[in-house]
Amino acid sequence: MMDKPSEQFSKEWNRLHSDSVKWAGAAHKFGKAVFPMWVADMDFAVPQCITDALSQRIAHPIYGYPDHDLHVQESAVRWMQQQYQWVSEPENFILVQGVLPGLFAAVRAFSRPGDGIIVMPPIYPPFFEAVEQNGRHLLSVPLLDGGNGRYHIDFAHLEKVLDKARMLLLCSPHNPVGRVWSRDELQQVVSSCRKHGVQIVVDEIHADLTHTWAVHTPLATVDPQCVLLASASKSFNIAGIGGAIAWVGESEKKSVYLAELRRSKSLGMNTFAKVACQAAWDAGASWLREMKDYLEKNALYLQSFLHQNIPAVHFRPPDFGYLAWLDLRSFGLSDAELHQRLLNAGLGLNAGLGFGQEGSGYVRLNYGTQCARLRHGLFLLQQALPS
Structure with a gap:
């Protein structure tokens, strides 16, 4: 009951x-x-739908290599359409071990050692690590506190450093300051980055937790050239199981990214992550x-x-x-x-x-x-x- x-x-x-x-x-x-x-x-x-799905899979006592990513990809497509009215193709979603492995792989795939990468602190600490541990140059564009606890992007500062950058790592929604970026803010970020040829990689792991007083906009609906990372792990409390999806809309870019994911052994979800994520998106x-x-x-x-x-x-x-x-x-x-x-x-x-x-x-x-x-x-x- x-x-x-x-x-x-x-x-x-x-x-x-x-x-x-x-x-x-x-x-x-x-x-x-x-x-x-x-x-x-x-x-x-x-949710019960996840424990039921895991119990059913565990009841089969062989836990060999998983297959059939398409079922999970199709669940992700339906979820994004239901939650955000975002329509995409299943093949644009790549299953990865987690948001962080996907983020680190994107840094390696779409930049070179020594390249400048922009982050906007205060920010989730692994963003710094993704830059520095991969031998890239950290370009800091701190957020502005409006004085009432509501942070804003410093677009004037961003414009000054974009010509030194190869990539921007965006946290959307932004951990820890609590902002869900508006569509207008995202469009301004995308416009500035395109002008300078800067690749955007966005972590949207907290998107499903957007409150009723805000509206989340998937960056891919504004920037089809981005690499977008998402997961059911935060929203359904399954971080210990792992698993995430990476959205890449351009076929050539997808090939480059897949090559790095395979090289770094970051491609794919484990058996139980696939079961849990699909159950969450289908029935949660x-x-x-x-x-x-x-x-x-x-x-x-x-x-x-x-x-x-x-x-x-x-x-x-x-x-x-x-x-x-x-x-x-x-x-x-x-x-x-x-x-x-x-x-x-x-x-x-x-x-x-x-x-x-x-x-x-x-x-x-x-x-x-x-x-x-x-x-x-x-x-x-x-x-x-x-x-």
Whole structure:
């Protein structure tokens, strides 16, 4: 019997003995036992359609090499059309091991060592790694904070560095600042990049988690020359299973990308990733709507709690997902002091500096959890900060 939506997401699961890096790995990450509100996975059980599909596949006791990518590709096409009114061909979707393997492969496929690659910090840390670990030159174009917690792209700065760049790595929606870029913003990015012959590679892993107050635009509907990476992993809480899709619309570009994916052994999904992703895209839409409703209520509760109890913490509900970008700069504490205060209170958050120097004075808090756990985490945050 399926739990009612409110019961389904309010049920607290013990994840300490489930090989969870968020829970079991927190003590190693922070050097002591903490209440974990850091790494980006949720404390919600996956939808029944996924567990049923996995159980059915597991019942066949041979787990050999998988085949038939077409079924998953067709599921991805239907999902994109239903969610975003984006129509594409199945063959334009390539199955890859994960968004990050796909991102790193795109850097190698469409740039050369020493080439300039643009990123827009504060940003998900592996974006820096994708540039530097592949021997490319990092070109930083920091986002602009509008003063109300809503970030914007610095188009004037972007124009100044595009002539030095081969590629732009775009995070859309943007982790950690919480922005879903508007279609107009994306069109301006694409126009500028085309003028300078700059390839765009976009990570859209958080797109399905866009809230009702925002609208996500797949970049491929604006820029058919882009390389787009997406996955069911964040939206359906299956990051531990892996698997992602890469969309490449141009046949010549697709051939170049496939060659690099094969060279780096990043091509394809494992058996269980294919089953889970297909089940999510074919039958998970209603669960996703209910889960996002729960997240939106959590975001508004978080905003209300901070306003009433810790008004010096500046927070704007994000356009997507469950990651709160908290501005603690008004306390006048160093990043080291903030870190120590949070540790002393027993709360595990992501330090803002991990997302680039522009994250100094910030922390990222994961509210993809039960409301009761969120309340506990916010109580710890209140204890950690000066009154």
